[in-house]
Amino acid sequence: MDAEPCRTGPVWVSEALRVLGKALEGSCAPSTVWFKESSQKNLRSRDFLVPSGALRKSFPDGEVPADLIQKLMSLVTPGLPPVKKCLQAEAGLVIQLDRPEVFYRVLKDFTPYMKPLPTADDGQDIVILNCAPLQSCKSLDTLRLSHLRAVLLADHLAEVLTLKGKQVYLVPALLCKEVEEFLSHLGISWSCLVDTPSLEETVSSFKDFLRDCIPNSTDVDSTQSPGVIGVQLKTLAEKHNLCLQGYDPNVDFFPVNEDDLRHIARLQKSVQETVKTSSCTVLHIVSCEEQFHQQKLDLLWKLMVPSIRDVTQKHLISGPVKVLNSTLPTSCLQYFQLRKSQMLEASVMKYGESVQGESWDQIIDSLTSAAIKFELMAIPHRSQVNLNLEEVNITTKGTKSGAFVMYNCARLATMFDSYNNAVSQGSYPEFPPAENLNYSSLREEGEWLLLFNYIMMFPEVLSQSAQMSATSPGIRVTANTEAVCKFLVSLSMDFSCYYNRVHILGEPLPHLFSQMFARLQLMKAVQSILHSALKMLHILPLTQI
Structure with missing residues (x-):
């Protein structure tokens, strides 16, 4: 044959x-x-x-x-x-x-490895991601660290699910310009729209429904909480044969306020506007402190709008964030400012007085965003994050940090700049077509490691990071939201070892060009993987440092 x-x-x-x-x-x-x-x-x-x-x-x-x-x-x-x-x-x-043949098959066109593997369709074409902490976030002061973690998880899930081919909608629209500006510093672009008058009409209709149509609902007598309506959730759920598998057994009496009804009204509007003929999943991204309350909202929505019972609702819980060695609460803004000052200080120590100007401002912002996202997202979403605000390894010296990943992105960019400059000066020839390269010259252990463990495995990582079963019993789901961060750290460590050991840009001698081009093509694939993975986290890769 x-x-x-x-x-x-x-x-x-x-x-x-x-x-x-x-x-x-x-x-x-x-x-x-x-x-x-x-x-x-x-x-x-x-x-x-x-x-x-x-x-x-x-x-x-x-x-x-x-x-x-x-x-x-x-x-x-x-x-x-x-x-x-x-x-x-x-x-x-x-x-x-047959490793030379595998190098050829992968590196002659590595674009297929930038996408997740095709998986069996779970029937849920539309996913509405409800970042619950943002529903009541009316100022930056009310955005806690655990809330920020939930926002980062929702933002990441939106990216990987979209890449998987889902139609993804984020809820709610931001209520506060200050929060929108803060999130933009972390590379998160979240729509900032005011609630329409129709939303308040829906809230008013929900109030009337609770008072008129739900038996045993009562106005709670409280001068501190005017307009609160008490609802016996568990009794009503059992009466309407709603499945309570996975819900807290203590979900019962629910004092419903206007913010609760507004939360449900936004979800109702999002379903009405997005779901036509396709099935839909509403995924609530909720911090662990508020998961009990979100379960009550979930049930109340089903009771007030019976048609919603056909919509799959799932809850993804974001674990707590604990600040170590501190008795004082730390706000999101303080956390961001501290990490930014640490990144600036580390850069000044390494590069001196050149650290100034607009380009360096962008570098520091990217490093800060990477540091925070890797800290809050590199462990399973249901686990507790322990923040050491004095941690020196948060800078480029720490091999498990986002800054270390960014540093290696910059090393690759600098290497390719050096090659292009040498081409323009006539020292190196132009890069030949990838299918004409001699991949049998790639014999270093680190070269096969980069190809076999990372380039070829990246589609698996993308598929894994978007994997959740919307049809599983109960209401909780887990997702591998840590997969991309862990992959990037591991890739950066192995790339760094290879880069420190192997001289990729060799002497400008014709007999060395063949191996140099094969190595450069491998590095192009590594760079594309790094950039694609960082895009899943909305982190802008560094091009210089």
């Missing part, structure tokens, strides 16, 4: 695992599975592995038949990376890919 036609189209790790697993069907026990290797040590000798323990369970003598090994060696299918060798070793059944 002519191998040339197989050199078309991208290759996928997920497809390799699927095809290799299918090839073992009937020969091995169902529990026998392939694993993708990721550590630099193991990648020296193998890319995929069935552990020896699993083989002993599948074959009586622990020996893999020669015809099965030959079958695995001869697999050819679209999307499957070409196999170089398959053998049984001490670790188990080992496959090593």
Whole structure:
């Protein structure tokens, strides 16, 4: 069979695992599975592995038949990376890919790796993201750190779900210009529109409905809370056969005020304006302190508007944010200003008096935005974030910080600027077409690590970060909102090790150009991955530092 036609189209790790697993069907026990290797040590000798323990369970003598090994060696299918060798070793059944061929298949056109893998449609074409803390945020002073975390999560989810092909709508429109300006410093563009008169008409109709149509609803006698209406939620929910699976068992009496009704009215308006014929999910992004209250609003909405019971409502909980070594509350503005001053101080210490002017203002703003987002988003959304406001590793010295990721973006940009300047001076030739490069010259361990663990895995990370089941039982969902941050940190660490060890821009000698161009093409792919991932966080990558 002519191998040339197989050199078309991208290759996928997920497809390799699927095809290799299918090839073992009937020969091995169902529990026998392939694993993708990721550590630099193991990648020296193998890319995929069935552990020896699993083989002993599948074959009586622990020996893999020669015809099965030959079958695995001869697999050819679209999307499957070409196999170089398959053998049984001490670790188990080992496959090593034809690495020069994989480099060629990926790097000649790496644009397919900038998108999430296609997944089975969950039927929810429209997602309304309700960032609950913003519903009552009337000034920057009322925006707590836990609220800011919820906003960042909502903003990130909107980006990854849109990339996945969903129609995403953010609710509510911001109530305060001051909050809008603050969020813009973090790269978040959130519409800032005033509520229309029709919204107040809906609120008024909800009040009339509660007083006239809901039995046992009462005006709560309180001089501090005028206009509050008490509703027995649990009793009414059971009467109307509403499923209470996943709700707090203490959800019962609810003193409903105008802000609550306005919150529901905005959600009602968003559903009416966006849902035509497609199904819809309303995802409430709520801080842990307010999750109980959001459950009450969820039930009240269903009771007042029966048609909403067909709309899927899910709750994604944002964990608390705790400031360490401080007894005083820290506002979002104070937190931002502190991190910005630390970024400025670190930059001045490293680059001296050149740190001034508009371009440096933009650099400091980008570094600050990255630092804050990685701090608040790099751990699972339901876990507590512990902020050490005196943490020196928040600067570029800390390899797990957003600033470190940005620093490596700048290193790549500077390297490509150096190459382009050398081309303009005639030292280097123009970059040749990617499909004409000699990828067999990429023999460094770090080069395969960057390709196999990051470029080829980025679609999987994007799919993982947008993965949530809207049809799962109960009302809570989890999402892998930390996946992109963790991926960027890991990529930056391995790229930095490679960059510090390998001289990419070699001497301007013709016999060195082939390897230099192959390495530069690999770096182009790494740069594209970094920029695409940062876009998912609305962080502007640095082009100089």
